[in-house]
Amino acid sequence: MTNLVVQSFGRESEYKRAILTILSFYAYTSESIENTQVLLFSDKPDYFSTYLAGLPVKHVILTPEKIKNMRGNIDFLHRMKIALIDESFQFTDGNLLYADSDTFFINDPTPFVQQVNEDKSFMHLHEYEFESLRNMALPAGKTFRAFLELIESQSIFLADGNQVTITAKHSSWNAGVMIFHRSHVKFIPDVYTITDQFYPLTHNHASEQYAFSIVLQEKTNLKPCDSMIYHYWHRIKKSIVDEFLDIRLSVEWAELSFSSKLEQVKQWTELLPVLFTNHVLTLKDNSVQALNENNFPTGYKWAFKAFKKGAINDKQFIRDVLYHAKRQLIKK
Numbered sequence: 001m002t003n004l005v006v007q008s009f010g011r012e013s014e015y016k017r018a019i020l021t022i023l024s025f026y027a028y029t030s031e032s033i034e035n036t037q038v039l040l041f042s043d044k045p046d047y048f049s050t051y052l053a054g055l056p057v058k059h060v061i062l063t064p065e066k067i068k069n070m071r072g073n074i075d076f077l078h079r080m081k082i083a084l085i086d087e088s089f090q091f092t093d094g095n096l097l098y099a100d101s102d103t104f105f106i107n108d109p110t111p112f113v114q115q116v117n118e119d120k121s122f123m124h125l126h127e128y129e130f131e132s133l134r135n136m137a138l139p140a141g142k143t144f145r146a147f148l149e150l151i152e153s154q155s156i157f158l159a160d161g162n163q164v165t166i167t168a169k170h171s172s173w174n175a176g177v178m179i180f181h182r183s184h185v186k187f188i189p190d191v192y193t194i195t196d197q198f199y200p201l202t203h204n205h206a207s208e209q210y211a212f213s214i215v216l217q218e219k220t221n222l223k224p225c226d227s228m229i230y231h232y233w234h235r236i237k238k239s240i241v242d243e244f245l246d247i248r249l250s251v252e253w254a255e256l257s258f259s260s261k262l263e264q265v266k267q268w269t270e271l272l273p274v275l276f277t278n279h280v281l282t283l284k285d286n287s288v289q290a291l292n293e294n295n296f297p298t299g300y301k302w303a304f305k306a307f308k309k310g311a312i313n314d315k316q317f318i319r320d321v322l323y324h325a326k327r328q329l330i331k332k
Helices: 012-028 064-071 079-091 110-115 142-153 182-202 207-219 235-246 258-278 280-292 296-308 315-331
Strands: 002-008 036-042 057-061 095-099 103-105 120-123 126-129 171-173 177-180 221-224 229-231
Touching: 002 012, 002 079, 012 036, 012 103, 012 235, 012 258, 036 079, 057 079, 064 079, 079 095, 079 177, 079 182, 079 207, 095 110, 103 258, 110 120, 120 207, 142 182, 171 207, 177 182, 182 207, 207 221, 229 258, 235 258, 235 280, 258 280, 280 296, 280 315, 296 315
Parallel strands: 002 036, 002 095, 036 057, 120 221
Antiparallel strands: 095 177, 103 229, 120 177, 126 171
């Protein structure tokens, strides 16, 4: 059985993203519904009932008290990911496919789930060696530099009290998607323990991702699974998806047949990657990022494209471009 684990709480846009994640899973999976289960952690389970009607969904209610406990003594939001994966292992004897709500499937996940075993695990994709954090630009790189300094200057311990050796040659893997074998439940105490050491001393919001990355690359043959799923973690892409879903996921849409829903969702997953590239929000962001880096020709090029897409009516964006144009003239 494939157990899809998803969390979604806080606001309607988050719920809609989770619905896209879950329905895209069913749009692509070659598993029968009978051989699947969705473990959905949410503070508003009733919201999902019509959209996910007929699917084997186990709702786990996230109360304020439960969320507080999952965040732990370190009060770290992303520690919840460890806690809900830990709890999911208690609900099934099968393997787990965890996916953040800012994801949608683009291929059949079944071959990946079937490959996972005691010695093999999956995370979304390899991102970078920790060495690359050494000279990250400040101020944005402050917590990343702090993390590298921590692992190079202090001892880090596992749940049993033994020390774990972590070096700059270890890597960060994206934790937006992970696939665990049932036996990997034994690693969860170490992920908790390492995270609880990383976050208070660095305030790095990738602390739980680093912990999963370290444990899985040390204990298993860790492989990427990005070919089956798209993780749109960037804030601009999230805004695009929220806008896209807001005009499509409605009470009326929820009443469609299951097959019609899956057919449309599959079309959406093919459309969205293209939309990310050409959307006016992307063009504006590309422009501002280039201008901030003093790459004025590129910034103006993106701005021109954004204006053609309708940004000519965006007064704030116009002010931003004019500010950088003035800055360029003064510099000259």
